[in-house]
Amino acid sequence: MQRAALLMSSRLLGRLGRPGSRNPTTQRAVLTLPAACQFCIPSHARSRHGRTQPSQRESFAVRAAATDQDVLEAEGGLLEGQGRLVQWYPGHIARAERRLQEQLSQVDAVLEVRDARIPLSTCHSQIAKWCGNKPRVLVLNRLDMISERDKVAWTRHFNAAGTHVCWTDGVSGLGTGQVKKAAMEASAEINAKRKNRGLKPRPVRAVVIGFPNVGKSALINRLLNKRVCDSAPKPGVTRNLRWLRLGGDLDLLDAPGVIPASFSDQLAAQRLAMCNDIGEASYVDSFIAAALLEVFRELPAFAAINERLKQRFSTFLQAELSGEEYVEGLAERLFQGDAERAGQRILKDFRNLALGRMALELPERR
């Protein structure tokens, strides 16, 4: 990833602008966001209540960078671009976050869902703070979208950090039984305490929380074995919080996707865009596609991915060609010079697995 980071700085970021700045072409906001993983914080770095120490919090803190103006605008949730307002921190998310925090006091356990392709970039810096010392279950969804090798690498990584991971496929339902079991186990002491006090057991209450489009609703539908939540291939479908009962022993709180109010890690923000985990109004497809191509170069499976690029677009991503040049070349050949359409095609192929199953983040390559 380091080479990608360098290339990004020298090539793409040159055009995208620095974190917190504007894309010079579109004047859209450049997204940035944190990419550290709270589940990987060594236990000695946590306080008794599961919160991180100030120095750790500092490094995970969500920060808008660059200009004060952007920070101000970001906190207002709106950025101006191309003569109109581009919403990247939509009002419904701000509202939902407030309601979510109100509801959290009633919750026994937290099911934190992340995208298995980008387990670090879909780590929300505030979740640990909101949830305090409530038991948390880490769910890595979209298992079908990564390779077995990626899964093994991440499992080893999380195991080393003492974190048990539930792997799920929200479409086929694979792994959802394990999630239910983990939630029940994590909250078992709730009913043990009630029993000690002579109270009747009650259903365990768990909230399902995570970035937009990571598959929370699909997972809930699978846990309930019926379609109770709207689930669609775009971020921001779930808009309201609601409680759902799972067979009498587990209540689930379905929450809209949450995103930080401001961002600090440019590469992580781009990965969210690559994986469609953030509203498409927030980014420019051609730039994100070019960035994706640079990420491909750093992956162990690059040779196989490059073969697929050749099959799909008749050209290899050669060493001397930047991602941006590849997109531009594709635009010339197939899309009458329209780089946006070329970018959309590459992103679509990646998201539909036409370029293969892969995680964009690997533990040893951050």
Ligand SMILES: Nc1nc2c(ncn2[C@@H]2O[C@H](COP(=O)(O)OP(=O)(O)OP(=O)(O)O)[C@@H](O)[C@H]2O)c(=O)[nH]1
């Ligand atoms: N391939 C694959 N697709 C999935 C998986 N889980 C969910 N999806 C699809 O991804 C899209 C988004 O899933 P949702 O369940 O709506 O995501 P969400 O996290 O609830 O999204 P928000 O409502 O934006 O918070 C849907 O089209 C799902 O069918 C998965 O494990 N694998």
